Amino acid sequence: MQITSIGHAGFHIQTTAGSILCDPWVNPAYFASWIPFPDNSELDWKKLGDCDYLxxxxxxxxxxxxxxxxxxxxKDATVLLPDYPVPDLRRELEKLGFTKFVETTDSVKTTVSNDKGSLDIMIIALRAPADGPLGDSALVVDDGETVAFNMNDARPIxxxxxxxxxxxVDVHMLQYSGAIWYPMVYDIPRKSKANxxxxxxQRGMDRAxxxxxxxxxxxxxPSAGPPMFLDEDLFALNDFGSCDNADETSIFPDQATFLEQMRIHGTDDGEKHRGLMMISGSVAEFTGSTLDGVSHPFxxxxxxxxxxxxxxxxxxxxxxxVIAAEKATWAPAEGEPLLPQLKELFEPIMAQSDLICDGIGYPVGLVMTPGxxxxxxxTETVVLDFPNRIVRKPKEGEGKYRYGFRIATELVRTVLRDNEPDWVNTIFLSTRFTTWRIGGYNEFLYTFFKCLTDERIAYADGWFAEAHDDSASIVKDGWEIQRRCPHLKADLDKFGVIEGExxxxxxxxxxWDLASGRCLTSxxxxxxxTRLD
Structure with a gap:
């Protein structure tokens, strides 16, 4: 099996039974905030794209x-499709001209074949509203000799x-670095933000x-690592490693940093779990668990x-x-007041999502200023009044809202112009905004912003309404606790760490506070x- 890193979470997997192209990202994303690191724009994308499977x-x-x-x-490539609750991914690929799909079943081994031979694959599909835009997944490939597990930035339970x-498993590719806007965009003291x-x-690397x-x-x-932030306004978000004046509090450690973490913590002991550096264009040859060779473009x-x-x-x-050209495509800041458009977008979604709106539980401010x-x-300020399911102007003397966002008017007009169903996958991941909150993180709020279509909000509201199993228990460090995490049902016997209470x-x-059972995060x-005597 030959595995080529094509940047970020992307890989080209070549076998005698055909090639699989995985997550081929090259163009700047999220309002030109994210660019693959290291640069992969000069790879031969036509050659990489001439694949058997996508x-x-x-x-x-x-x-x-x-x-x-x-x-x-x-477009003749066969798409290996994760088993998602809503068909958005298939629809988007069909719009681009793909017609051949293998609809996998979550976590079920499947054989795919063509005139070159057959491969055993399995796609682990994650379906919680917190997983990507209503879905994330990981791919296992077995060519009869080598087993590769491409986990990218999925978090299987x-x-x-x-x-x-x-x-x-012979080769394991996985995320280790941050991919979020917290805490950089929050209005909190600098020292607290750094902490x-x-x-x-560290949590991201510990999880990996x-x-x-x-x-x-x-x-x-190590894959699905940090992007490059190359806009002047965002450049400080990069992790500059051991450079002079490096900001050690960046949430975006790179491959070299994580490989060193593996060595420090004994995860790479020279015998198993051996860390392998791959950058955009690196090629590794495997025969079973044997690495036959690896080459780098530089x-x-x-x-x-x-x-x-x-x-x-x-x-x-x-x-x-490239960034300047992308900014030129954004909608102009000038235009009619945004309140009517936001009412038209948000109020029908609010009306369908009682559980999510009640979970948010308070009005949220949206402050939009050109630039x-x-x-x-x-500046135009609009209030998303979730308790009353309406979008309105601020009331006189209403004061500061418990949760609020300050966003450039251009970005809001752009997502409205483009009928974007997911503000998390556009505005928020761009980090081109600021926010504040009083109290903990509100998962329901960000789920709402991911689900701006009837189909998405119906699924998400229903998912939260389901009763999740907490009947099984484990004993850990003097406590008997439910086995499944109340957040996304992770096995706490494997992922739970107890320090004091x-x-x-x-x-x-x-x-969580174990004495009371209260969630400290949301x-x-x-x-x-229960504490054991």
Missing amino acids: YVSHLHLDHFDERNLRDNVN DLDVVKENFGH FAAQKR RSYIEQVGATWVV PPEEVFGENKRAYLERMKEKFAP GGPANEQ KLTCNLHGWQ KGHELRA
Whole structure:
């Protein structure tokens, strides 16, 4: 099996039974905020796109690159389709001209064949509203000799199914770095933000190491890593590694940093879980668990450590025209008041989502200013009044809302112009906004912004309404607790970490007070826990 890194979470997997192109992202995403690191724009995308099978893990724009899929990927390729609750991914691929689909069943081993031979595959489909835009997935490929597990940035809650169906995994590719806007965009003191960022950074790497230990693969490839932030306004978000004046609180550690973490924590002991550096264009040859060789397009050290800042500065100059061209496509700030358009968009969704609106539980402010700067005479403030299911103007003397967003008017007009069903996958992941909150993170609020269609909101509201099993128990560090995490049902026997009276689920970093069962991260989601004598 030959595995080529094509950047970020992307891989080209070549076998004697055909090739699989996975998550081929190259064009800037999220309002030109994210660009693949290292640069992959000079790879031969036509050649890579001449594949037998296509696998797009989910609809996040750093995995689903519409332009690249349309322009460079063979439309005769057979799409390996995850088993999702809503058909948005298939619909988007059909719009681009793909017609051949293998509709997999979640976590069920499947054989796919063509005139070159057959492959055993399995796609683990995650279906919670918090997983990507209503779905994320991981792919296992077995060519009869080598087993590769491409987990990208999915967070499976049950990995036993991989061993049960495929035995030993030879190569494991997975995310280890941040891919979120927290805490950078929050209005909180600088010191607090730095502390939260450091915690977020370490939790992501701890979670990845937990996955590595559970899978037990011979080789581990850090992937779905940090993007490059090359717009001047966002450049400070990069992790500059060991460069002078590096910000150690960046939530975006790179491949070299994580491989060092593996060595420090014993996850890479030279015998198993061996870390393998791959960058855009790197090619690795495997025979079973044996690495026959790996080649790189250039020495990896040229983009890491003390050389990283200089590399990013060169990339900033290279991509400046690309970013400028992207900004030119945004809707102008000027126009009719946004309140009527936002009422038309949000109120029908509110009317269909009682559980989600009640879960939000309070009015949310949306402050829109041209350019995203401080409020001025051109600022328009709109209130999403979730308790009353209406969108309205602020009331006199209403004061500061418990949760609010400050967003450039251009971005709001752009997503409205484009009928965008998911603000998380556009505005929020761009980090081109600021926000504030009083109290904990509200999962219901961000789920609402992901689900701006009738089909999506119906699924999400129904998902939250289901009663999740908490009958099974485990004993851990002097406590009897429910086995499944109240957030997304992760196995707390594997992902739970107890410190004193606090439980952390390392799958997403959510925390509970064991004495009371109260969730410390978000509203609701109580945990059943009893101290053992």
